[in-house]
Amino acid sequence: MTEEKDKIPAGLIHPTAIIDPRAEIGAGVKIGPYAVIGPNVKIGDGTEIMSHVVIDGWTTIGKDCRFFPSASVGSEPQDLKFNGEKSYVIIGDRSVFREFVTVSRATGEGEETRIGSDCLFQACTHIAHNCVVGNFVIMSNCAGLAGHVTIEDRVVIGGIAGIHQFVKVGRNAMIGGLAKVVQDVPPFVIADGQPARIIGLNSVGLSRAGIPENVRRELKKGFRILYRSGLNLGQAIAEMEQELDSSEAVEHLMRFLRNAERGICRGSKE
Template sequence: MLGIDEQIHPTAVIAKGAKLGKNVKVGPYVVIGENVVIGDDTKIYPNVVIDGWTTIGKNCTIYAGVSIGGEPQDLKFADERSYVVIGDNTKIRECVTINRGTGEDSETRIGSNVLLMAYAHVAHNCIVGNNVILANCATLAGHVVVEDRAIIGGLSGVHQFVKIGRNAMIGGASKIVQDIPPFVIADGNPATVAGLNNVGIARAGIVAAVRSNLKKAYRILYRSGLTLEKAIETMEQELEMSEEIEHLLRFLRNVERGICRGNKRCNSENQ
């Protein structure tokens, strides 16, 4: 992209008010707006546009054709000041779009160690946690919350105001219109829950005793025939508490759109 001694390409357009950290590399034809802050050691490839009140952390990599901080695709937007905040060590691949918030001083927030693959879209007012992966063309509508370590498959669409729980995994080309609880796998159009994300849970370092309790929680939630309220009560009474179980219960207590239903054909005694 640039020579060893070259940090900012001469064709880049950087507003006077923009603040770039140490060792930031900026490629050809990049446009950086007046209110942008970029952390140390971040690399920006050609034809990127970073605008609005955008703050990007350290050691990020932003590939060609990305647009960050543009006005939200929202008819309610009235040219108010709003933000995009992105953490450290995040990779944003080709042609990703990230819009700033709708509402005065609102924000779209993306955590650290996130991978947004090519053509993914993060709409206004979304909150994306740490270590999240959005595969190619995954799309988040406005006000979506994606918790830490969730994975969203390529070509998937997530409805506005939906919440996707921690360590959840969503298969490619899925349509997500209700909340996806933590630690599960969902897939389909419309999506259904197929079981626990056993591989993701193991990779997250969750100990065997807690994994066993999560299996019990899954059976109560998806196989008992109980309402969500009764399933929560049963889990509170029957499960040994841990940070993961408490997080699951907290997520379920705050569901607003209902949870994604189970797919009985995909459930097995091993899940």
Template sequence: MSSIIMPESGIHETAIIHPNAVIGKDVKVGPYAVIDEDTVIGDGCVIGAHVTIHKYTTVGKNNRFFPGCSIGAVPQDLKFVGEQTRTIIGDGGTFRECCTVNRACGEGNETRIGNNILMMAYTHVAHNCIVGNNVIMSNVATLAGHVIVEDRAVIGGLAAVHQFCKIGRNAMVGGMARASQDIPPFMIVAGDPAFVSGLNSVGLARAGMPQEERSELKKAFRILYRSGLPLQEAIATMEAELNSCEPIEHLMRFLRTVERGIIRTRKG
């Protein structure tokens, strides 16, 4: 068997797997892949050539790791002193070439990635991040430590997200954007520094959100970004003027917990 071809079934003879690693059913492991100690690999995963799954990593079912991925390596943080932390990966993810995910800092903490994520080539998720379900990270998109990304967000190529920022549900971050504050759910941001360019209307329609809910979000956008009101007054106005629906309630919950401030529209 050629050492550069994935095995049709099972584990390639050059792969290195620690004796206490737990490997599920129907897992394929390619040439020169390394699976470290205290790891769990779920059923149906495909681990490509030269992939490294580091210790204290748990991987769910039916994930695919393309060549060169590094999953669960120690964090790139000078505060880290070897404490036991973990990396948790959900089900159905695709991790393209050379993407990296670091485990957490702080004893007992986790870096956590949800289900059905697509991380394209050279993307990076740093320590203590929480990434939701159905998130797409385009090539070379980068999350600093402690970033939270809610479900179905899309992060464009070469975008960079500052530590401790939050990206809301169904938000879209444009390519090469630099985000240093929170991005509210359902918004589109772009630029360096990033600014809100509008509501993610096309994405919401494609996600199947009903028209009446999208209409309420358009009203919320105008209150939040066109009224000139401070954030807390904008939230109060939305509570008083908008019809209650799940997306509106989610948006207001997000805004009430903002700590770094929110990205605003472009001035001038």
């Protein structure tokens, strides 16, 4: 047993685990049978690494995360442009990675794949290179993010849904199972279908997130302008600027729409 392993309290690390002596392992970290930890990995206090997990690359993991059997984090990206450059995976606190989850490090020297805190990634989900995932995100079984996807806070993604590269999904949005998302999904809405269309406001999610009723009314008014008025995106933004009472949520929605480089998903009645 290496000197570094000797620093970890007895019983927290299985004797079959392979831990590079250069890895930085925090206090109270549990590492299960046959797990492999690479030389440039940093693992925060209280995190649990279960059997057969592989954590490699320049990967930094926060406190109290859990990695279930056979998860793979920090491996080289599935990207033909990757040429062996130094790139990163950065993960916040208290996130859970179930069986066979894969998280790729970024393409591009010094670039990052970044995941926030308090997320749940169910079995077989995939987070590709250069993705940015916020806090309190849930990805259901077998959902996948292609490269350079941005997922804002409190998004829920249904099982086997696929998000196209460079797409952005706004906060508090919900993506239905099996959805094929090829354009940006605005905050606070529900998207479903192949290709995905916007089918309504995520009213239940907004209520659960504690957004006040008066703000929810303004968001509902904004949804009707955006998807029921027959206006194009530029016209809808101008109308919303005139008609909606300002709030943090409304301003976030407007900012998202102004910066939707791929265009936004169309409505179900368009």
